[in-house]
Amino acid sequence: MQATSLAFKRNAIAALNNPVLQKALNNIKIGFVRKRAAAVAKLPEFGLLRDAGRDLRNHVLDHLDFYLERFEAQVIESGGQVHWARDAAEANQIVLDICRSVNARLVTKGKSMVSEEIGLNDFLEANGIRPVETDLGEYIIQLRHEQPSHIIAPAVHLNREQVADAFQAHHAPYGFTERHEEPRALLDEARQVLRQQFLQADVGITGANFCVAETGSTVIVTNEGNGDLTQTLPRVHIALASIEKVVPTLEDVSLLLRLLARSATGQELSVYTTFSTGPRHPADVDGPEQFHVVLLDNGRSSMIGGEFQDMLRCIRCAACLNHCPVYSAIGGHAYGWVYPGPMGSVLTPQLIGIEVAGQLPNASTFCGRCEEVCPVQIPLPKLMRHWREREFERHLTPMPTRFGLGVWAFFAKRPKLYRRAASFAAWALRRLAGGAGRIKRLPLAKGWTAWRDLPAPPGRTFQQQWAARREQRP
Amino acid sequence: MITAQPKIGLFVTCLVDLFRPTVGFSALKLLEEAGCTVEVPVQTCCGQPAYNTGDRATARTLAQQVITAFESFDYVVAPSGSCAGMIKCHYPSLFEINSGWRVRAEQLSTKTFELTSFLTDVLGLEQANVDYAGTVTYHDSCSGLRELGVKTQPRRLLGTVAGLELREMEESEVCCGFGGTFCVKYPELSNRMVSDKVAHILATGADTLLAGDLGCLLNIAGKLQRDGVAIKVRHVAEVLAGLTGVPAVGEAEGGE
Numbered sequence: 001m002q003a004t005s006l007a008f009k010r011n012a013i014a015a016l017n018n019p020v021l022q023k024a025l026n027n028i029k030i031g032f033v034r035k036r037a038a039a040v041a042k043l044p045e046f047g048l049l050r051d052a053g054r055d056l057r058n059h060v061l062d063h064l065d066f067y068l069e070r071f072e073a074q075v076i077e078s079g080g081q082v083h084w085a086r087d088a089a090e091a092n093q094i095v096l097d098i099c100r101s102v103n104a105r106l107v108t109k110g111k112s113m114v115s116e117e118i119g120l121n122d123f124l125e126a127n128g129i130r131p132v133e134t135d136l137g138e139y140i141i142q143l144r145h146e147q148p149s150h151i152i153a154p155a156v157h158l159n160r161e162q163v164a165d166a167f168q169a170h171h172a173p174y175g176f177t178e179r180h181e182e183p184r185a186l187l188d189e190a191r192q193v194l195r196q197q198f199l200q201a202d203v204g205i206t207g208a209n210f211c212v213a214e215t216g217s218t219v220i221v222t223n224e225g226n227g228d229l230t231q232t233l234p235r236v237h238i239a240l241a242s243i244e245k246v247v248p249t250l251e252d253v254s255l256l257l258r259l260l261a262r263s264a265t266g267q268e269l270s271v272y273t274t275f276s277t278g279p280r281h282p283a284d285v286d287g288p289e290q291f292h293v294v295l296l297d298n299g300r301s302s303m304i305g306g307e308f309q310d311m312l313r314c315i316r317c318a319a320c321l322n323h324c325p326v327y328s329a330i331g332g333h334a335y336g337w338v339y340p341g342p343m344g345s346v347l348t349p350q351l352i353g354i355e356v357a358g359q360l361p362n363a364s365t366f367c368g369r370c371e372e373v374c375p376v377q378i379p380l381p382k383l384m385r386h387w388r389e390r391e392f393e394r395h396l397t398p399m400p401t402r403f404g405l406g407v408w409a410f411f412a413k414r415p416k417l418y419r420r421a422a423s424f425a426a427w428a429l430r431r432l433a434g435g436a437g438r439i440k441r442l443p444l445a446k447g448w449t450a451w452r453d454l455p456a457p458p459g460r461t462f463q464q465q466w467a468a469r470r471e472q473r474p
Numbered sequence: 475m476i477t478a479q480p481k482i483g484l485f486v487t488c489l490v491d492l493f494r495p496t497v498g499f500s501a502l503k504l505l506e507e508a509g510c511t512v513e514v515p516v517q518t519c520c521g522q523p524a525y526n527t528g529d530r531a532t533a534r535t536l537a538q539q540v541i542t543a544f545e546s547f548d549y550v551v552a553p554s555g556s557c558a559g560m561i562k563c564h565y566p567s568l569f570e571i572n573s574g575w576r577v578r579a580e581q582l583s584t585k586t587f588e589l590t591s592f593l594t595d596v597l598g599l600e601q602a603n604v605d606y607a608g609t610v611t612y613h614d615s616c617s618g619l620r621e622l623g624v625k626t627q628p629r630r631l632l633g634t635v636a637g638l639e640l641r642e643m644e645e646s647e648v649c650c651g652f653g654g655t656f657c658v659k660y661p662e663l664s665n666r667m668v669s670d671k672v673a674h675i676l677a678t679g680a681d682t683l684l685a686g687d688l689g690c691l692l693n694i695a696g697k698l699q700r701d702g703v704a705i706k707v708r709h710v711a712e713v714l715a716g717l718t719g720v721p722a723v724g725e726a727e728g729g730e
């Protein structure tokens with residue numbers, strides 16, 4: 001995917017001025033933020049669970065090689081295969097080779113952000129294989145040739161009319177010529193179209209929320225059940241996962257599931273939680289003949305031991321997006337690549353380069369709400385600050401910012417000079433305000449005065465008044 | 475242990491110094507009335523703008539300046555959760571573990587407090603002996619709230635101000651969009667956030683907005699006034715100290 005993160009500012013302004021998007025974004029507050037708050041309020045030990053979740057994920061990252069090898073051995077033991085992919089290109093090629101080995105023409109897909117990260121759909125299509133997304137949100141945006149705008153609710157930026165338009169434009173070949181706008185009718189229509197795909201697909205590709213080392217299982221959580229049909233109906237199941245998704249035991253999975261569902265949607269548990277262990281066994285009534293796991297690195301192993309390692313604790317719950325005042329104002333597309341919101345602002349520069357994604361870790365007030373809700377306590381503001389430090393070291397910080405900071409620092413390091421400069425500024429701003437208490441336009445601070453007045457100082461700084469006072473009564 | 479008359483180094487903050495000296499004098503008054511000896515050592519800025527822009531070297535130099543000026547006091551108190559948070563939560567991380575500066579930064583960290591939290595949590599103040607005739611709503615500034623746990627302290631004290639009615643707004647814990655340099659680097663986003671904040675303030679019907687950080691207050695006051703809304707904006711310390719004779723933030727001398 002071509003990143004547009006460099007144009008973040010422009011994207012953000014366009015998003016702010018898009019009334020349809022703004023209306024859709026309103027749903028996040030009701031659908032996610034309030035539900036999470038209610039679920040957390042009902043569970044007094046949620047704080048302790050977060051500590052345990054953080055510790056568990058840290059433990060895994062400290063022993064990642066061990067658990068990955070264990071996982072691989074268990075997958076093989078249960079009759080499956082593991083493929084290691086260093087980067088996106090390798091992962092795509094592995095998937096294509098598996099598809100070709102069974103002459104696949106049609107592939108059904110469960111929701112997978114890793115698939116978005118590697119651009120799998122475009123790659124398969126370019127190679128003559130038709131991928132069909134089966135998660136309703138993913139399916140809708142696939143019809144619209146869009147990227148997900150949210151990591152668990154990919155079509156959250158759309159309204160019903162837009163969905164109806166997309167269905168009307170694409171469903172005639174399946175015998176649907178009437179336009180519906182009621183959610184129930186839209187859902188039924190999508191179900192019927194997708195059912196045909198499920199039955200015809202040669203390969204089913206899913207993501208994996210977790211990879212369980214002790215059993216060699218991959219785990220997916222969904223609310224639609226589409227993932228189950230994707231992984232059980234076709235002859236071949238491929239699970240795509242990034243390497244940090246490994247978890248030691250089933251017990252550990254249950255801890256993370258409790259955190260995940262509450263943080264993501266305010267549910268105690270998602271509707272479907274499905275474990276896949278190996279291909280179909282002789283006694284099974286259904287299941288795929290082949291079970292493959294593709295484990296993607298894509299730069300993650302280089303984060304181990306470094307200042308961004310904490311980011312690998314992420315379990316992709318999206319709470320940080322939902323609670324971010326910047327994300328809620330502009331939605332996910334403005335971020336310009338696969339992962340939006342605070343988690344994306346840390347991860348994206350790692351994956352596509354700080355030169356391209358530098359805007360993202362800067363577009364934050366460091367309000368800290370993301371860290372406050374993160375179920376595994378990732379210090380997202382601190383990690384965004386680390387990116388700013390890298391930018392500064394490499395002289396990537398924009399010139400006006402760097403220059404302004406330099407001037408300010410020159411004075412701040414010299415208290416006497418600073419006092420005089422501050423006194424002058426207090427006097428000058430007072431003059432500019434005239435009789436009013438505030439300034440309506442200030443050429444050097446247009447960013448401020450374009451939208452708000454600047455309250456004027458009274459004219460003499462605290463330090464000046466303090467010195468005068470002390471002379472009076474020493 | 476609190477000594478009979480703790481010696482306080484008042485960290486005025488650069489915004490208060492320039493834009494709102496009354497806040498500094500309010501802090502001074504509150505601390506002195508609570509039995510402290512207060513001094514104002516040589517100071518400029520805590521270094522947060524440099525720190526948050528990724529310029530660790532400058533942030534470190536400024537941190538050393540603050541540590542040197544303030545380490546001889548029993549406590550460092552700032553009328554700002556943001557600056558107190560910088561000293562308390564971030565200074566140590568600027569220095570190598572086990573280095574002399576790290577130890578000094580950690581020592582300073584343990585004795586640095588945001589004003590309302592110092593008054594209540596450390597000094598045990600329970601009563602503000604002032605009155606304020608008005609309906610106020612309180613905005614929780616991000617750093618104070620999330621880094622220092624300042625939430626109930628200002629409200630407890632405001633609850634004892636005669637004549638004052640506190641009406642909570644929706645989403646009082648959501649950022650107002652100031653964010654230091656954020657507000658000029660991303661003005662449209664900042665404007666959107668402060669507009670949401672203003673809407674929540676208006677919905678309470680309060681006539682006064684209070685908060686504990688001048689950055690937020692300048693931002694919110696500037697927006698209220700651009701929108702032509704006559705809600706008074708003040709730092710919580712001004713009300714607690716009874717220094718409300720001066721015009722509110724952004725108000726002209728002698729009222730509007």
Ligand code: SF4
Nearest residue numbers: 314315317318320374
């Ligand atoms: S960073 Fe934390 S809050 Fe954000 S998606 Fe990951 S786990 Fe969830």
